[in-house]
Amino acid sequence: MARPRVVQPLLLISAAIMAVSGTGGSLARFAYIRQEPEWPPEIAGSVHDASWPDFLEFMTRNNITWLARSGGHGYSPTLRTIQNAVMVNMENFRYASINSDLSVSIGSGATFQDMIDAVGGAGRELRATGASLGGGVGRLQGKYGITSDSIRRVRMALWNGTIVEASDDINQDLFWGVRGAGQNFGIVIETTFETYPASDGGMHYNVDMTFSGESLETVIDTINSLIPDMDPALAIITLFTIDADSLEAIVALGLVYAGSEVGGRRYAQLFAPFSRTFNESLIPWVDLPSQSAGGGVAANCQTGLRHNMYSLASRDLPTSTYREIYDSFSELIVAYPGLNRSIVLIETFGQEGVSALPNDYSAFPHRGEIHNLVVLEMVYTDDTVADVADDFAHGWRDVLAQPENSGYDRLVVYQNYGHDDEPLSALYGYDEWRHERLSSLKRSYDPKGHFNGYHAIPIDSADWS
Numbered sequence: 001m002a003r004p005r006v007v008q009p010l011l012l013i014s015a016a017i018m019a020v021s022g023t024g025g026s027l028a029r030f031a032y033i034r035q036e037p038e039w040p041p042e043i044a045g046s047v048h049d050a051s052w053p054d055f056l057e058f059m060t061r062n063n064i065t066w067l068a069r070s071g072g073h074g075y076s077p078t079l080r081t082i083q084n085a086v087m088v089n090m091e092n093f094r095y096a097s098i099n100s101d102l103s104v105s106i107g108s109g110a111t112f113q114d115m116i117d118a119v120g121g122a123g124r125e126l127r128a129t130g131a132s133l134g135g136g137v138g139r140l141q142g143k144y145g146i147t148s149d150s151i152r153r154v155r156m157a158l159w160n161g162t163i164v165e166a167s168d169d170i171n172q173d174l175f176w177g178v179r180g181a182g183q184n185f186g187i188v189i190e191t192t193f194e195t196y197p198a199s200d201g202g203m204h205y206n207v208d209m210t211f212s213g214e215s216l217e218t219v220i221d222t223i224n225s226l227i228p229d230m231d232p233a234l235a236i237i238t239l240f241t242i243d244a245d246s247l248e249a250i251v252a253l254g255l256v257y258a259g260s261e262v263g264g265r266r267y268a269q270l271f272a273p274f275s276r277t278f279n280e281s282l283i284p285w286v287d288l289p290s291q292s293a294g295g296g297v298a299a300n301c302q303t304g305l306r307h308n309m310y311s312l313a314s315r316d317l318p319t320s321t322y323r324e325i326y327d328s329f330s331e332l333i334v335a336y337p338g339l340n341r342s343i344v345l346i347e348t349f350g351q352e353g354v355s356a357l358p359n360d361y362s363a364f365p366h367r368g369e370i371h372n373l374v375v376l377e378m379v380y381t382d383d384t385v386a387d388v389a390d391d392f393a394h395g396w397r398d399v400l401a402q403p404e405n406s407g408y409d410r411l412v413v414y415q416n417y418g419h420d421d422e423p424l425s426a427l428y429g430y431d432e433w434r435h436e437r438l439s440s441l442k443r444s445y446d447p448k449g450h451f452n453g454y455h456a457i458p459i460d461s462a463d464w465s
């Protein structure tokens with residue numbers, strides 16, 4: 001088995017920052033990981049929209065590598081290829097405003113919270129742009145598709161400083177590629193999303209449950225029974241996690257229904273009889289990310305931890321295989337308590353909105369293939385457990401990827417959850433026409449490979465794996 005590929009999140013890169021400056025407003029700040037004395041003052045600080053051309057022209061002329069950073073939540077080990085670089089920190093592009101057609105335009109430093117606040121609902125954490133670049137999976141995808149399906153327009157700075165717009169009306173090829181492979185072509189400055197009327201007064205039905213390990217088969221069987229023709233308003237997140245009190249492995253399940261209380265309770269009751277704890281509530285959309293799933297998503301934003309993550313998409317959840325993983329996870333934590341923040345996560349979201357669009361709608365290649373997203377996330381602070389953590393996650397990802405377990409004859413991985421050991425086709429699709437289209441876009445918009453830090457698309461379509 002390969003040696004550990006410890007994730008180097010941007011958060012670690014930012015620890016190496018030597019100088020940061022910026023004055024707020026719509027300014028990108030530059031964080032210098034490498035500081036050269038001869039650098040002129042115009043790049044020693046921040047840049048306004050209008051100065052992108054000068055800035056990027058200077059950077060390319062002087063052969064300086066850069067990396068855009070929106071939320072700093074990017075996990076991919078491919079980020080390690082960017083060294084001695086200037087980090088273009090987009091956090092000052094943090095705004096969200098409603099347009100007259102009720103779409104919302106956000107700067108790439110805006111969080112989902114900013115976006116949702118502007119729309120009149122709410123959310124929390126994660127810069128909205130970063131997730132959308134890889135597609136953007138989420139609880140409402142059953143109703144409205146993935147996040148990037150709602151993008152109507154982007155404004156970007158290309159490698160040479162040219163500012164372009166991309167939409168259905170202009171630069172359509174770039175617009176296609178940005179939605180699913182968007183880290184590859186330029187720096188996204190602003191994105192405009194379509195919005196939708198809130199249902200049920202903006203209230204969502206939420207229930208958080210826990211189960212002992214003995215109920216695992218029943219939980220998995222129940223989820224499996226819901227997957228065919230899954231209700232578009234239903235979203236289930238299942239975790240193998242460690243109980244904070246007993247320090248034993250348990251199953252936790254968060255169910256959210258973006259519809260009526262009665263509708264949501266119908267599904268919750270399927271799990272209720274064998275749950276150990278059962279806490280139901282109606283939660284305003286504004287509070288869902290911080291309160292649903294026991295607040296687990298927000299907790300995962302904590303800094304200072306190592307994260308090593310492998311993932312795959314799976315049509316099926318074979319009960320016997322998940323029993324083996326669960327038992328193996330329990331044994332792992334007993335043997336290595338330093339891994340007790342680790343999780344096995346299964347996201348089971350509605351498919352209707354995703355599958356409603358044609359397969360070639362955007363660069364996101366997995367329509368009809370993301371019934372379950374399984375994530376093996378190893379979390380620790382002490383590197384002595386790094387090898388064993390990697391062996392566990394890598395090994396089980398490979399087992400789950402076998403066709404008899406996943407239901408797919410090849411590995412399928414959501415790009416934002418990629419590890420860098422997958423064939424690129426697992427992230428961007430196996431169709432040759434996709435390879436040709438993406439490589440052609442790369443040649444047009446990033447011919448010198450300035451945006452190669454995140455699952456880089458090859459210039460030559462012959463180089464696809």
Ligand SMILES: Cc1cc2nc3c(=O)[nH]c(=O)nc-3n(C[C@H](O)[C@H](O)[C@H](O)COP(=O)(O)OP(=O)(O)OC[C@H]3O[C@@H](n4cnc5c(N)ncnc54)[C@H](O)[C@@H]3O)c2cc1C
Nearest residue numbers: 068069070071072073074108130131136137187188300454
């Ligand atoms: C706790 C947690 C929860 C998550 N939940 C979800 C989820 O529900 N749904 C989902 O789809 N994903 C989810 N993800 C994955 C997430 O979408 C990716 O990690 C994503 O890359 C994060 O975006 P970011 O803005 O933080 O990216 P960053 O870490 O800032 O950057 C990641 C990559 O994108 C590039 N990039 C960043 N900003 C720009 C820009 N403006 N223009 C061009 N390139 C840019 C960077 O250069 C880098 O290569 C989650 C991740 C975490 C850590």
